Amino acid sequence: MTSIRERNRELILRAASEEFADKGFAASKTSDIAAKAGVPKPNVYYYFKSKENLYREVLESIIEPLLEASAPFNQPGKPADVLTAYIRSKIRISRELPSASKVFASEIMHGAPHLSAKQAEQLNAQAQHNIACIQRWIGQGLMAKIDPHHLMFSIWAATQTYADFDWQIATVTGKASLDDADYEAAAQTIIRLVIKGCEIDETQSAASEQVTRA
Missing domain, CATH: 1.10.357.10 (Tetracycline Repressor, domain 2)
Incomplete structure (x- = not known):
């Protein structure tokens, strides 16, 4: 069974892939990634620490x-x-x-x-x-x-x-x-x-x- 942590990470990664693909690294905002993933913005930093780490993942x-x-x-x-x-x-x-x-x-x-x-x-x-x-x-x-x-x-x-x-x-x-x-x-x-x-x-x-x- 998928844990809440794994599910949230997957949602954020998928949303980040779409945002980075559409806008590039510099123009992408963690707030937009969080909104697309359907999670609070702090969750992005909780799971990935920074936008740079998220991009690398x-x-x-x-x-x-x-x-x-x-x-x-x-x-x-x-x-x-x-x-x-x-x-x-x-x-x-x-x-x-x-x-x-x-x-x-x-x-x-x-x-x-x-x-x-x-x-x-x-x-x-x-x-x-x-x-x-x-x-x-x-x-x-x-x-x-x-x-x-x-x-x-x-x-x-x-x-x-x-x-x-x-x-x-x-x-x-x-x-x-x-x-x-x-x-x-x-x-x-x-x-x-x-x-x-x-x-x-x-x-x-x-x-x-x-x-x-x-």
């Missing part, structure tokens, strides 16, 4: 899922399967955590001033590992000779856009908001572009089982 709430999305790269698997699972995880994050995703994107665009050294190191280490896996596949002849860094950047951009530009995407598609079918179509489209564009043989299985953590 919002970042932490998205960093863990981002690292978990790379789990397919951390175990043996075929390139097509690994990239498919990764793309689906990234789309799921944009769908389920859109506000926190926007906060993270804004943080990165501003030079990551609030990201801790540990968080930056974790994200970079995982990205470097993913890129090394792709480079290994290229060396094994399992996919086209493309720049693995830019492939990763392209996947990030393609999946993150469903959080950052959800309003625009919904407007262009003529919907009030995106539904299950839209996110599934997005995932399938990105997967097809990556798999076909990288000339990956989806039936390949032997050599690709050598993916291991560097």
Whole structure:
């Protein structure tokens, strides 16, 4: 059973994610966050001590899922399967955590001033590992000779856009908001572009089982 403390923290974190995503860190007010969460303003300080700490916890709430999305790269698997699972995880994050995703994107665009050294190191280490896996596949002849860094950047951009530009995407598609079918179509489209564009043989299985953590 969820305690009152856990419930209040969850309400405040969700409200803070939305406020920081809409207004940015500087312009967001703890009074507005408290009002959106439906709790007294002192509760924000009781649970998080300061607006800075609250912002950092919002970042932490998205960093863990981002690292978990790379789990397919951390175990043996075929390139097509690994990239498919990764793309689906990234789309799921944009769908389920859109506000926190926007906060993270804004943080990165501003030079990551609030990201801790540990968080930056974790994200970079995982990205470097993913890129090394792709480079290994290229060396094994399992996919086209493309720049693995830019492939990763392209996947990030393609999946993150469903959080950052959800309003625009919904407007262009003529919907009030995106539904299950839209996110599934997005995932399938990105997967097809990556798999076909990288000339990956989806039936390949032997050599690709050598993916291991560097």
